[in-house]
Amino acid sequence: MRFSRREFSRLAGVASLSSLLPSRWSSAQAQSTGGQGIRWCIVGLGRISMDHFMPAVKLGNSGHITALVSGHRDKAEKQAAIYGVPSNAIYSYDNFDAIAQNKEIDAVYIALPNSMHAEYTIRAAKAGKHALCEKPMATSVADSKAMIEACKSAGKKLMIAYRCHYEPVNLKAVEIIRSGALGTIQAIESDFGFNIPAGEWRIDRKLSGGGPLMDVGIYSLNACRYLTGEEPQEISAYSSVIDHDGRFKNVEENVSWTMKFPSGIVAACNTTYGASMDGFYRVHGAKGMLELNPAFGYSGIHMTGQIGREKIPDLVTAPDPAQFKAQADHFADCINQNKEPKTPGEEGLRDMELMSRIYQSAGLPALS
C-alpha cells in the first residue's frame, strides 16, 4: 500500500506543521513582495545571471532589472535590450562605483568569480545598495567577515544566494525531517561534483579560492546543516589530485569528508572535479529514509523515500527558474519589510569557516 497524496500531505504536515518549523524554513513559498518590487543591478553576465537569475526576476515578484555591470559592453547591450535597461545604466568594472548615483538601483546581484565577491559586495554597500551575493560568499573567512561588516555599517542587507533554501523539494525534505516522520535522524550521505573542463576560472585558485569543495561540495555541506538543523562539531577530510593533466595545479580534485553533529548524527560526503556526481543526499532516520537525487540542480530535483514499509510519493521540483524566483522574491521581501534574510552573510560565513576546517583537515591551506 502506498500513501495517497492526501495521506502524505497529512503525514508530512504540509499545512499543519508549518508552525512547528524553525522560522527560517517555514514559509519560503508563502512570501511575496506584495507588489513592492525592487530595482536590481546585475553584476556579472555569466550563465547563472543570463540563463537563470534574470529570467527569474522577469517571471517573479521581486521587481525588475534596471542596471547591468559587465566587462563586455556588447553582451550587456543585448541583455539591456531584452530587459529594458537604459543604455546609461550599463556599467563596467571601472565605473562600478557610479551606481551610487543611480537612484533606480536598490540592490545588486553579484555573480562573479568567487575572488571578486568580497570587493563588489563591499563597494555595493558603500554605494548604498543591498547585496545578494552568489556562493561561496568569498575566498577567505576574513573577506567574509569584512562583507558582513560593510553591509552592516551601511545599513544594507546582505544575503548569500543559497538557492536550495528557497527550493520547494528541499524545503519539503526539511519539513518531513522536522515533523518527526523519519524518526530520529542517524546518518546522512551526500555528494556533488562534475568533471571540469580545462581553462575554467574555477580551477584557478586566485579566482576561485579552492576546488570542488568551494563550488559544489558546499551544497552538500550546507545541506547537512539545514537537514539536521545543527552545526557540525567535528570534521575530518581527505583530498587528492589523481589527474595530472594540468587542471589541478592549485586546487584539489577530490574531497571526502565526514562530520559529527552535536546530537550524534554523522554525515559522509564526497565532492569532485574529476567525475560526474549528480548531487544527492540521503537522510536515514529510525523510522524512514528520504533521498533527493538530484538534490541541488537548477531543475528536476527529485525526492523519493520511505517511512516504515510505505513509499514517500515521488516529488519533483517545479522547472527552472522557480527556485531563483523564490530566492529573488525573498530578498525583495527582506528589503521591503526590513527583515533579516534566511541566508544572511552569517550563513555564508559559517560554511566558509567549515570549508576552511575541511581544507585544514585534508592538509591544505586554510581559507583564513
Added chain:
Amino acid sequence: MRFSRREFSRLAGVASLSSLLPSRWSSAQAQSTGGQGIRWCIVGLGRISMDHFMPAVKLGNSGHITALVSGHRDKAEKQAAIYGVPSNAIYSYDNFDAIAQNKEIDAVYIALPNSMHAEYTIRAAKAGKHALCEKPMATSVADSKAMIEACKSAGKKLMIAYRCHYEPVNLKAVEIIRSGALGTIQAIESDFGFNIPAGEWRIDRKLSGGGPLMDVGIYSLNACRYLTGEEPQEISAYSSVIDHDGRFKNVEENVSWTMKFPSGIVAACNTTYGASMDGFYRVHGAKGMLELNPAFGYSGIHMTGQIGREKIPDLVTAPDPAQFKAQADHFADCINQNKEPKTPGEEGLRDMELMSRIYQSAGLPALS
C-alpha cells in the same frame, strides 16, 4: 540511445576482458568442482545456515552436508532429516572435537556469533578439517592471526565467507571498473545498516566484538577495497550513540568514515544499527558512474549507471541462494585443487586491522 545487451557485453568485456582481470576476480562463475564434491559439517544452525547456505549446498556442486553442530538437538534433527545427515553425525559444542574421528567430514562452515569464530576455526583445523568462516572472521586482530596460523599449521584451507566476491553483479562491477570503461576512478560512496531489534546477540560486544561496522559496515569497507583493488592508506572515522534505549550499552550505533587510497581515490561510508540503509555503493570515474543499490543483499542486487551519456543496462543478480552456491563451490574447488581461496584468512585479517583503525580513529577501543 542506450546500449544493446550485445554492445554492453562487448563494452564490459564479459568474455574478452577476463584475461585482463586480477586472477582472484576473473573466473568465479566459470569454476566448478568437476564433480568432486566435498563433505560439509555445518557449525551453527541460525538463519544464514538454514535459509541460505545449506539450500545452496544442496543446489550447487560443492558436495553435500554430512554433519551438523548445534546446541539444539531438536532443531538439528529436523535439519538432519532434510539433508540426510545420519543421527550420529549431529554434534553439540561439547563434543565438537569428535568431528576429528568423522572421516565423512572434509570442511566446516562456521556461522556462529563472531566471538566464537576463532575458537571453532582453530578447533576445526586441529580436528583436520578445512574451514569456511563467516565474516567478520573474529573479534580481534590477534584471534584472526591465530586462526590463520592454526589452519596453516594443520595444512588446512581457511576461507572467509565474503559472499560478494562470488556474486555476479559485484563481479561485473569490478570487471567494468578494471576494463577502464568508467575512466579513472575518483570517489566512492557506500552505506549499509539496519535498525536493530533489542536483544540480538549482535549488540552484545562480548559476542559480536563491535556494532554495525563489524556486522554490515564491513561490506562497504571490503567493497571499497575490491572495487579499487587498493588498500586504504588513510582512514578517519566518527561514531555515535543517539538512541539511549538500552540497545547500545557496549557497541556503537553509527559510524561514518572516509578513506584515501594510494592512487588518490577517496571513499565516504556510513553504517548504522539505528536506521535502515539498503546497502549501496556508487563508483565515480572520469568517464562514467556505476551504482549497486542494493549492493550486498542475499538477492536483488541491482546495477545501474552510465558511461558518458549512455546508460549501463540494468543488471540484477540471480535469486538467492546463487551467491552462496558460488561461494561454496569455490571453496570445494580450492580444497580439491589445493588452491588458495580468493578470500583467505588474510583477506579477513586486513578488514579486521582496518576496522580496528576505524574504531581507534573514532575514539573507541581497538580490535587488538
